[in-house]
Amino acid sequence: MKKAMIAMSGGVDSSVAAYLISRQGYESIGVTMKLFRNDDVGLPSERTCCSADDVEDARMVADKLGIPYYVFNYTDNFKLQVITRFVEAYRNGRTPNPCIDCNRYIKFNQLMQRAKELNFDYVVTGHYAVVEFDEKTGRYLLKKAADDSKDQSYVLYSLTQEQLSHTLFPLGKMTKAQVREIASEQGFYNADKRDSQDICFVPDGNYARFIEDWCGLTFENGDFVDKDGKFIARHKGIINYTIGQRRGLGIAAKSPYYVVSKNLAKNEVVLGSNEDLFSDSLTATDVNFISIDKLDGPMTVKAKVRYKQKETEAVITPLEDGRVSVKFTEPQRAIAPGQAVVFYDGDIVVGGGTIE
DSSP: OOEEEEEOOSSHHHHHHHHHHHHTTOEEEEEEEEOOOGGGGTOOGGGSTTSHHHHHHHHHHHHHHTOOEEEEEOHHHHIIIIIHHHHHHHHTTOOOOHHHHIIIIIIIIIHHHHHHHTTOSEEEOOOSOEEEEETTTTEEEEEOOSSTTTOOGGGGTTOOHHHHTTEEOTTTTSOHHHHHHHHHHTTOTTTTOOOOOSOTTOTTOOHHHHHHHHHTOOOOOEEEEOTTOOEEEEESOGGGOOTTOOTTOOOOOSSOOEEEEEETTTTEEEEEOGGGGEEEEEEEEEEEESSSSOOOSOEEEEEESSTTSOOEEEEEEEOGGGOEEEEEEEEEEOOOTTSEEEEEETTEEEEEEEEO
16 A cells, blocks of 8 residues: 655645545555744744644644644754745845745655655645656656646746655645535535735745844845936835835835846845836756756747746757756746746646746
């Protein structure tokens, strides 16, 4: 009998994933990953994704399914691989995606390593994505979910062939409505629990406040300038602004200003028009390919530079040091260094990388 370790957050998605896997006859256990201590990030317990309430919700589902349940403490590694990366990216003028780092370094690295040590065949999560084996190429494929509005393939592009071969996504071919219906039919207490929307360790969305508290630093005021370096106004600290931002600048002007770029050396935030935000190319680094072994020459794909964005046709070309050049057929708005660019061939994830 195959053995499955199910990552259970206490939410409805992972709960239904646990139900489906248990029903399929796997020898299963449920696991909640304790990712951070609430005191560390200055938040009350009820505001986080791994609170006592979430642990209790996951435990109740595991008890109902008759499977063993455990809590694994990954706080030290989460602090190192996710929170620290998040803080350092912002401090260096980049726009990180900590959910990608959490999947890469915690769920599909540390948790999968624990599963192997305990002789489990698979790690199971409630992600909306599909894993299939392509007999023609001998490669595991990552594909979009059936429910396009919930598809999470974008944040999973870093998965390796080894990881994909030991991963199960039971919800990949279901809609969210079907998932909630199953949870309700099974009498799960969390059937109507709302989805988490924010970064788990910054649920109020105030990244600047979190970073200043974490670092014990105050980021100095500086200048808003135009593309030619001409002074416009004063800003309240460079980490308060992201590429493409319009609201919250505090500037009265005939035409709206947008954050176009940031100059850390001069502590300047460069403002411009909406048209100034568009670019037709980027360079990606730390690239991982899934459907192909490597990129040997130019390849036409669909690509997107944000999680909820619709992908656009682009040509990707290999560069030195494993980097990739991405040239879009249509200019893209607010391409932000630090975010991910992910490549698609239909519903198949070709690969992805970090925008340099």
